Amino acid sequence: MSTIPFIDLAAQQRALGDRIQKAISRVLEHGSYIMGPEVLELEDLLAARVQRRHCVTCASGTDALQMALMALGVAPGDRVVVPDFTFVATAEAVRLVGAEPIFADVDPVTYNLDPESAELAWELPGPSPVGVIAVDLFGHPARGSELELLAQRHDAWLIVDGAQSLGATRDGRSGIARGVIATTSFYPSKPLGAYGDGGAVFCDDDRLASALCSIRNHGADAAPSSHERVGLTGRLDTLQAAVLLAKLEVFDAEFRDRQAVAARYSEAVAGLVTPPRAEAGVEPVWAQYTVEVEGREVIRSRMAEAGIPTCVFYPHPVHFNGAYRACPVVSDGTQVALLASSRVMSLPMHPYLDVSAQDRIISAFQHALVGP
Ligand SMILES: Cc1ncc(COP(=O)(O)O)c(C=O)c1O
CATH class of the missing domain: 3.90.1150.10 (Aspartate Aminotransferase, domain 1)
Incomplete structure (x- = not known):
């Protein structure tokens, strides 16, 4: 008896093989493997799709979260509320910038962050949280507007970890349209998956977007060879952008x-x-x-x-x-x-x-x- 694959990427490759081959061949011909034209085209299409002013692609969904936290200036001593039922990367990104996650409970139906439980994080002794990361678990958008209000009441921000939810909507609006910053992942098994790792960060604020672009590229400034901040090798490969553009068509x-x-x-x-x-x-x-x-x-x-x-x-x-x-x-x-x-x-x-x-x-x- 044959085993059915849990996620059949080979079937998708059979269906889309030709268009993906052509997209890859175009990159091999122009040779701009880093920040080539496909990266910029993908960013424009994704920003328009989720109705955000900016999309900054990057090397993974975890980098996307880390870049978001770095752009917001999260640092050692800060605390960030995260759901206790999620992929580990949500909390990992908080630790990567030296901050401390506070774990809150989730809703029993959607498994997304429960705003009432998240609120309790402000009652803990010690520093107040600087922000909240909500996760759109299994592709179901979190209660974004409620969580935005909660964050605002405490002078904090909301990040939406939309690693699993590109394409999902609440009241006709992408879940990734919520939060001061939202992120997604292009891990191969995700709804929009690359042929390797990839991710993206979304925001509306021009200053945050330019910080994110700098962070993904070693903290580079607009001026040549100038690095005012510490960054990452966080760019999405042009080849992955080409694969994603082909998959975006379907x-x-x-x-x-x-x-x-x-x-x-x-x-x-x-x-x-x-x-x-x-x-x-x-x-x-x-x-x-x-x-x-x-x-x-x-x-x-x-x-x-x-x-x-x-x-x-x-x-x-x-x-x-x-x-x-x-x-x-x-x-x-x-x-x-x-x-x-x-x-x-x-x-x-x-x-x-x-x-x-x-x-x-x-x-x-x-x-x-x-x-x-
Ligand atoms: C909820 C959630 N956040 C973050 C990530 C991290 O994404 P990546 O694997 O692209 O680093 C994932 C990926 O599985 C995820 O499911």
């Missing part, structure tokens, strides 16, 4: 195909588990299709026997990891993050899952839930 069609897969899963599993629910006005991009189950490991191994891989995003709250164990947690704790991390599992999800593969996944999941 992004909307892929978005609709993801939605169709998610709708089919939800119809089939309702009654057995609670299907993921989108908040009113939200169109998730379905970076992952994640449900909660009892007896996760048994269910996952039954599905593996049927050739269906599943993943656990994420098996424990971030602050359980050694590097974050000593960081503060809000006074009410992060019980939702803890419970979710013990129960969540994600089914294969990508736009090239044909109906027969969907049927195999659905049937294996139904059988695995019911048992022998």
Whole structure:
């Protein structure tokens, strides 16, 4: 019995191979491998797509977060509120600039940062947080306007970590349009994935944008050979920009195909588990299709026997990891993050899952839930 890939990048390559080959060949011909014309074209298209004045591409979603924090002047001694249920990079970026993450709890339905829990971070003894990083987990935009207000009330800023959510909208507006800065990732399995690492930072403020451009290029100023700040080798390769431009042409069609897969899963599993629910006005991009189950490991191994891989995003709250164990947690704790991390599992999800593969996944999941 064949195994269905969890995310089938080879199927996408078969579908888009020609246009991607041509895009790569153009770069090989002009030879501008660093900051070539494709990088600038991609930045213009992405900024327009998410309705932000500036898009500054960079080498990864983690660099994007680190650059955002550096541009905002976050430094040792500062504290930043982050959700306890996310990929580790959200908190890692805070540590990379020498600041301290404070872990807050998430909403039990969307798994995004719970504004009430985040508010508790201001009650902790010690320095007040300078900002909040919200994550659009699994492709569902966080409650951006509420979190912006929370941040404003405390004279703090909001960054939106949209690594998983390019394409998703709330009330017709991209989740990445929220926050003083928003970021995304082009890690290959993301909704818009490169053939390697990549990321982008979005903002509306011209001064922040010019700081971000400087930071991604060793802190270089407009004047030649002048470096007033410390930066990174943080640029997106032109070859990756060319791949992303080719994939962007089919992004909307892929978005609709993801939605169709998610709708089919939800119809089939309702009654057995609670299907993921989108908040009113939200169109998730379905970076992952994640449900909660009892007896996760048994269910996952039954599905593996049927050739269906599943993943656990994420098996424990971030602050359980050694590097974050000593960081503060809000006074009410992060019980939702803890419970979710013990129960969540994600089914294969990508736009090239044909109906027969969907049927195999659905049937294996139904059988695995019911048992022998
Ligand atoms: C929520 C979140 N933030 C940040 C990142 C980091 O992105 P990258 O892997 O491109 O560094 C990821 C990537 O998996 C992510 O899922």
